[in-house]
Amino acid sequence: MSYSIRKRLSWSLSLSIVLVATISGGLSYVGARIKANDRQDDTLRQVAQLVRLQTPDMLSVHEAGNDDDTTDYHIGIEPINPPPNWPASHEQRQWPSDLSPGMHSVQLDDDNYQVMVTPVKGGALFAVFQETDIRKHIANASAWRAIVPLLILIPILLLVVNDLLRRLLAPINELSQAVNQRDNDDTSALPLLLLPTEVQPVVLATNRLLSRLGESMQAQRRFIADAAHELRTPMTALSLQAQRLEAIALPADARVRLQALLTGITRTRHLLDQLLNLARIQNAMPASANKSASAAPLTTPVKASFTRVLENTLNGARTKQIDLGVSDAPADEVNVRANEDNLDSIVRNLVDNAIRYTPIGGQIDVSLRIEHAHAIISVQDSGPGIEPSERLRVLDPFYRVLGTEQLGTGLGLAIVSTLLQQLNGSLVLTDRADGGTGLLAQVRLPLAH
Template sequence: MIKSLRGHLFIGLTAIIVLTGAIGGLLAYNWAFEEADELQDSVLIQLASVAANGTFSTGKLQGVEEDTEVFLIELGTTPRGSLDDRRLFGLKDGLQLAVRNRQPIRALLRTRADGSRFAVAQPTAIRDATARNMAFRTLLPIAALIPCLMIMTALVIAYSLRPLIRLAEDLDARPADDLTALPLSDTPSELHPFIAAMNGLLERMRLLMDQQRRFVADAAHELRTPITALSVQAENLGPVDLPEAARSRLAALKQGMHRTRHLLEQLLALARQEARPAGAELPLVALDHALKNTVADMLPLALDRSIDLGSELVEPVTIRGEPVVIEAMIRNLLDNALRYTPSGGRVDIGVYRSGGAAVLQVEDTGPGLAASDLDRIFEPFFRGSQPQGDGSGLGLSIVKRTVERLGGSIELENIGVASRGGLRVTVHIPHAAVDGGAAKGHPASERRPPRGP
């Protein structure tokens, strides 16, 4: 069963064209055959008028096309000759069908003024062959027209369905969070009910997503206050003299609250990221400044874990985005790298411009990612097959959403050189030009001094 609308239309219209062409061709063939037969009768009449004056001799007529095989039969004034001639003599004047020498003929009989009779005849087989040939020629234009009409039909169907294809391409090219209404202009009126239904569905989805975002933001905001209060109370228990068992439970409680607070901060960052309408104008952000601010905040954590955190290359690069969201993106990348880098390892970061894109790169000396995790690592709450630390599994998911909303891309690859291993994260974000050159306050490019092995 054909499920394609284009296929249904093409097959239906093609069937109509072929059926109409077949009926028209049959009628044209019959009409042309009869016309050709009448034309040959007219030739016999004209030749008989000439033969009445004794111009031709008995037998095949001279001066007439050889393949027509028209001949003259002199019948005399009384029946004579063969049986066929005597039967022919007994026919009335005019066009008659007869048989001569066991061959069907079409004959025109005439009687001269002196009473003698003659017949101008032609074999019916020759006449039919000539008529069929002439009738067949009338079918050639129809036979050539049918394929042309089929091609034109296919082109018209394709052109008529172009608005539907453009509509599908528009929907397919949209970002996942772009729920603006589909335009009704420049679309056929037959598509308007479908587009109106799609717009209604998009509006309902937008309201549902807005409710979900507000719920996540409100829930994270409401939960942050009691979690903070519990964290303060837990910290206040630090100086209290507690038994060893109670102190280990207190440490587990602090770790759990820290993980919960971190999860709430990630949820709030995600809510802030998705709350901004798609396509809205974003402010300019110095990516190198955001990187340095984030590194300064993360440096104590790196020192506490004996990890060498530093910049390989930092160039003045400007992008468009929310400063808080950009710093949260960098913090998530660094937090992920620090969590999986063993003590004594290193994390190298860099910012530079490549073509029309700003590039942020983070490399660590951790174990890298399992091949089975590469396709799922950006899923929310997925922490990989070998999770470490108290992460929530939202960091890389937030990074990917942030990068996509900024019109960029992110790539993860395992470093497979002999001297080192680890994970390399490369983020490409469209570069935003700043009037007058580099953004105010941009320092010159920095390169980290070479490290020893």
């Protein structure tokens, strides 16, 4: 079962942040309420200090307060036992007569009060009081103001954490994309630069595996090339002997068997030539893909390549009565960035493949057009075509579509694909453009400037 490290880290850190923030917010809320209540008690004590310096005649029922959007508090001053000359114009609360000087919590009817009892000059006791509901309102408002910044910072912190995770894991995502974009034959080491230390051991192990895989592939290619080279000489000698035997008068049945032998020898020699050609291409460095041993130019005219290939394949097309020709091409010559041997090999393999699978009396059209600084070489036949599910597999060496009666090496399209990778080109296999039965092979190569 696979999982995402980024998602796990994101969820774990997010839950941890929310949990810590909740606990911190709860503690801050409770602490802010306690401090708010303490400040209000201090306010009552300060007012009581001022009242203590007064005489009963100087005091009357007094309420001080302010009304704003956040706090609506009232601090009242009343005598515990009103003196005879106390004005009766204000409603007097009935305070318990046994209250002693100090801080008290008092309930009168349905109302609760926080009361600071203090004596004044003359010995009378006065109550400096505040309603408990107002105190709670002030404490709650102060507590909420204390945790509002925390509530604002939580989503910001979550966004920052997710962005940091994305940035920290970006090198791994870039490495993954680089691996996905690699060619099938690329076994070079993966870069370690800017990768986290925790990931480097995995990359190092992968590089060692790629190194062993590259050595194995090179050994396999050397074996195929050596085997093809060693078999080429005896096959050439066998072909010469068969040709000499063909010049001798033979019975009819022996000549039929000789023709079968010659056909098999020709097919085997073609297979060996294709193997050597594929080995040469695969062993060539990408930087030198466009360089031949004779220092051929890097610019090759496409129409001239068409002429050479069609001259060499025309006999095979005539044998099957196939209409082979160039159907469409620009009036001026079109040059591509490839040497002559590589371009001829690409076109020849596509045309040979089309001739092999096109039935007797069929048609093969070769065309050329220019599109977005690239030359598009098309080879369209009237054969059975290739199923969409098989079009990637036929680019692998030795793979042949099941159910076909034609004999082939399974290397033609593999050679074309390998060459195009080295030439920064591409090959696309589709159905015919006109909707008929057959295959359309389109090669895309950059133009030479």
